[in-house]
Amino acid sequence: AQSVTQLDSHVSVSEGTPVLLRCNYSSSYSPSLFWYVQHPNKGLQLLLKYTSAATLVKGINGFEAEFKKSETSFHLTKPSAHMSDAAEYFCVVTEREKLTFGTGTRLTIIP
Amino acid sequence: DVKVTQSSRYLVKRTGEKVFLECVQDMDHENMFWYRQDPGLGLRLIYFSYDVKMKEKGDIPEGYSVSREKKERFSLILESASTNQTSMYLCASSQQGFFGYTFGSGTRLTVV
Structure with a gap:
């Protein structure tokens, strides 16, 4: 069975500093992995996805994630927080087209 | 613009009531899903469907059932609502073999 662990429930960074949101996964198959974002009182928006092509995936709004099979990780980064x-x-992993979500990381930006 | 529409944004029901949550998609997608979202638990899959009249249990199906009589509509049914079913419910759809999921805006259900 597949699973996802988001290592931090809450991350705070200052505006203009780098962002790192950590995710580890477990999957019996070659996984497809996603990052979704949910702004307050808004729906889920896809940030980026990995589907066994390039291991470094670029998404919207300057975010990117690197798939590391040896570490079973798919961490999300951004050089400068806004x-x-x-x-x-x-962080989300798929199996048979079924999404399994992590418990989420709340990102706070300090002015 | 492609859409997944959930019929109610907010819903308040009494304990023991039968509750229907409706979801309609206009993208001709084969797959449809129901999730519930709770703080600190992320989104958990309740039921999903790969085709009309087909359904499969997700991770937390207890207390729920589903119906898919038409391709575009996927209904979640709470047979006898309980307070522990107070939650945000999200519907999603996707095309078979394509990893593009579209989510509805959610229904916040409160059971009193």
Whole structure:
């Protein structure tokens, strides 16, 4: 069975500093992995996805993630945080087209 | 613009009531899903469907059932609502073999 562990439930960074949101996964198959973002009182938005092509995946709003099979990780990064990045972020793994979500990381940006 | 529409944004029901949550997609997607979202638990899969009249249990199906009589509509049914079913419910759809999922905006259900 597949599973996802988001290592931090809450991350705070200052505006203009780098962002790192950590995710480890477990899957019996070659996984497809996603990051979704949910802004307050908004729906889920796809940030980026990995589907066995390039291991470094670029997404929207300057985010990127690197798939590391040896470490079973798919960490999300951004070089410089912006106030609008404040939201909850979910790491997701698929199996048979069924999504399994992590418990989420709430990102707070300090002005 | 492609859409997944959930019929109610907010819903308040009494304990023991039968509750229907409706989801409609206009993208001709084969797959449809129901999740519930709770703080600190992320999104958990309740039921999903790969085709009309087909359904499979997700991770937390107890207390729920589903119906898919038409391709575009996937209904979640709470047979006898309980307070521990107070939650945000999210519907999603995807095309078979394509990893593009579209989520509805959610229904916040409160059971009193």
